[in-house]
Amino acid sequence: MEKAFYKSKDFNIESFKIETFQTISDLSLKFAINSIAMTKHKAGFVNIIGNPNVGKSTLMNAFVGERLSIITSKAQTTRHRILGIVNGDDFQVLLSDTPGIIKPAYQLQESMMDFVKSAFEDADILLYLVELGEKELKDEAFFNKITNAKIPVLLLINKIDKGNEELLSEALKLWQEKVPNAEIFAISALQNFGVSEVFNRIIELLPESPPFYPKDQLTDKPERFFVNEAIREKILMHYKKEIPYSVEIDTEEFFEDENIIRIRSVIMVERETQKGIIIGHKGSALKRVGVEARKDLEKFFGKQIHLELYVKVNKDWRSNERQLRRFGYNN
Ligand code: GDP
Ligand code: MG
Secondary structure: OOOOHHHOOOOOHHHHOOOOOOOHHHHHHHHHHHHOOOOOOEEEEEEEEEOOOOOHHHHHHHHHHHOOOEEOOOOEOOOOEOOEEEEEOOEEEEEEOOHHHOOOHHHHHHHHHHHHHHHHHHOOEEEEEEEOOOOOOOOHHHHHHHHOOOOOEEEEEEOHHHOOHHHHHHHHHHHHHHOOOEEEEEOEOOOOEOHHHHHHHHHHHOOEOOOOOOOOOOOOHHHHHHHHHHHHHHHHHHOOOOHHHHOEEEEEEEEEOOOEEEEEEEEEEOOHHHHHHHHOHHHHHHHHHHHHHHHHHHHHHOOEEEEEEEEEEOOOOOOOHHHHHHOOOOO
């Protein structure tokens, strides 16, 4: 029986070390398949929508920041942009915000509609965030989508710390009429009031599903982990004999900007001769690894990638326990 590695605190890379995979998305599929044995687990996509400035990002931070076992990931899959992953023993919530929404007015509608379209296709639960005092239903088509949604809609009236009871009861009445299919919550994302109630309701509503992502408990691990695996895959494909097994990848830098992710990874080898083989004639072999890995990673993260690779001789990495632990080969 394969170990349910996603559940263990010491995330165990070894369990699929010898498998090769065609693409990164196959890898995430593997995680899903490996987890099917677990029945009661819940997981799903939760999309936060709403006008600019109503507090979507604040809410996101409140969810992600307040939970016990948390990772945040900015990974992008073809399905979704995931900005926050909140993990528990038996749940995984994949939260996504709507960055495209904060755009000039003429673009707003368009990107909002695009997002709403995908949100309705992909989401398991919709969080529609409004702020206290907000009344206008600016976009009718958008509203029709929400009121006719086939998935649970939680309408969150945010910033209640700014108002009084009278304002709040007016708002409750207004939104009950406008969006009768929604469950309504009054919250203050900023002061963390009502947020855990919303979160608990999300957990209740989540469909039964294995986790979509490994439950790595180290905050910055997932992105780097995928980077390492993408590079290692190319090395397995292009080098012979002992080379792939003498190699370890360490992504030293993973820096995400708005438009580009800058990555620096080191390929560790055990001997000077291996270094030469990895690099190849005038660097051609290493270049091929870099170009191919970069292409895969651009697909995976949905962003332009700047990938810097270099090779280092590190005699000890396979025998030194501390090093091994660092690379995740501990049991
Ligand atoms: P977004 O554009 O929807 O992502 O909104 P942000 O999360 O960036 O928040 C916009 C502004 O509203 C920021 O100045 C937040 O501090 C503020 N804000 C968010 N939530 C609350 C809240 O519950 N109460 C109050 N008073 N301000 C809030
Ligand atoms: Mg925001």
